[in-house]
Amino acid sequence: MSERITSWHGNPSKPTYTPPPGAIDAHCHVFGPMAEFPFSPKAKYLPEDAGPDKLFALRDHLGFSRNVIVQASCHGTNNAATLNGIAVSGGKARGVAVVDPAISDEEIAALHEGGMRGIRFNFLKRLVDDAPKDKFLEVAHRLPKDWHIVIYFEADILEEMRPFIAALPRLVVVDHMGRPDVTQGPDGADMKAFRELLDSRPDIWFKPTCPDRLDMAAGDPWDNFARAVAPLVADYSDRCIWGTDWPHPNMEKAIPDDGHIVDMIPRIAPTAELQQKLLVTNPMRLYWPEEL
Ligand SMILES: O=C(O)c1cc(C(=O)O)oc(=O)c1
Numbered sequence: 104m105s106e107r108i109t110s111w112h113g114n115p116s117k118p119t120y121t122p123p124p125g126a127i128d129a130h131c132h133v134f135g136p137m138a139e140f141p142f143s144p145k146a147k148y149l150p151e152d153a154g155p156d157k158l159f160a161l162r163d164h165l166g167f168s169r170n171v172i173v174q175a176s177c178h179g180t181n182n183a184a185t186l187n188g189i190a191v192s193g194g195k196a197r198g199v200a201v202v203d204p205a206i207s208d209e210e211i212a213a214l215h216e217g218g219m220r221g222i223r224f225n226f227l228k229r230l231v232d233d234a235p236k237d238k239f240l241e242v243a244h245r246l247p248k249d250w251h252i253v254i255y256f257e258a259d260i261l262e263e264m265r266p267f268i269a270a271l272p273r274l275v276v277v278d279h280m281g282r283p284d285v286t287q288g289p290d291g292a293d294m295k296a297f298r299e300l301l302d303s304r305p306d307i308w309f310k311p312t313c314p315d316r317l318d319m320a321a322g323d324p325w326d327n328f329a330r331a332v333a334p335l336v337a338d339y340s341d342r343c344i345w346g347t348d349w350p351h352p353n354m355e356k357a358i359p360d361d362g363h364i365v366d367m368i369p370r371i372a373p374t375a376e377l378q379q380k381l382l383v384t385n386p387m388r389l390y391w392p393e394e395l
Pocket residue numbers: 174175176177230278316348352353
């Protein structure tokens with residue numbers, strides 16, 4: 104792997120939709136800069152630099168106030184790039200780490216100090232070599248009580264994930280809703296299975312994110328996504344947080360316009376009350392609870 108890829112739009116449009124004051128982009132990443140923060144030797148993709156300066160310019164362009172930076176798989180378990188993004192944000196970013204399960208309690212405390220409020224367990228075989236559930240559970244028990252656990256998996260392994268998710272000892276947030284097939288519609292098998300998961304525990308949250316990934320065949324404006332996801336946001340409005348997913352890892356063949364990604368918000372959360380929960384109240388509860 105030698106060629107570095109660009110997966111984000113060079114000149115995203117201004118969204119038509121204006122987010123409410125204090126809106127949080129609660130799922131985005133930084134890549135590098137590589138000279139300062141090299142990628143992991145195990146990275147499955149090698150992106151161009153997409154550092155905090157670009158991220159914060161996009162935040163302002165799209166009308167957001169804060170970011171939650173999720174450690175991207177290309178940086179492995181070295182969280183330095185994400186911690187740097189948080190550090191240079193002037194208090195406007197917090198993060199989600201990816202850790203070696205053998206991490207010490209002191210190192211976890213240092214991540215908290217650096218602005219991390221959760222860890223991510225990634226189960227996508229195209230992104231990580233292994234995902235040891237027993238080790239993940241062990242480290243999950245050692246997390247600060249107010250941290251949460253972000254999990255990323257695809258719909259075809261939801262059934263086998265259930266016992267693991269049931270055993271997680273902290274609030275759980277499912278990335279991109281566990282990637283349902285949105286072309287099945289709001290009552291399709293994947294959405295039904297995901298609703299069953301949400302109903303199994305009151306503290307399982309989700310991100311109704313990535314129309315570009317989940318409705319890639321239909322493409323922008325991602326109508327299948329809007330139709331399948333709006334009822335989920337309405338029915339579980341206290342348990343969802345939203346993000347751009349910028350710089351859209353691995354989307355180099357179908358790079359989305361971030362302005363259009365933001366314009367999906369009123370289609371899945373049509374009222375001001377839903378938008379306030381999705382973009383402000385809910386993510387504040389997870390990332391800046393001391394301000395509530
Ligand atoms: O589907 C993906 O390719 C993807 C990758 C990553 C990552 O590399 O961390 O994060 C995401 O949220 C989505």
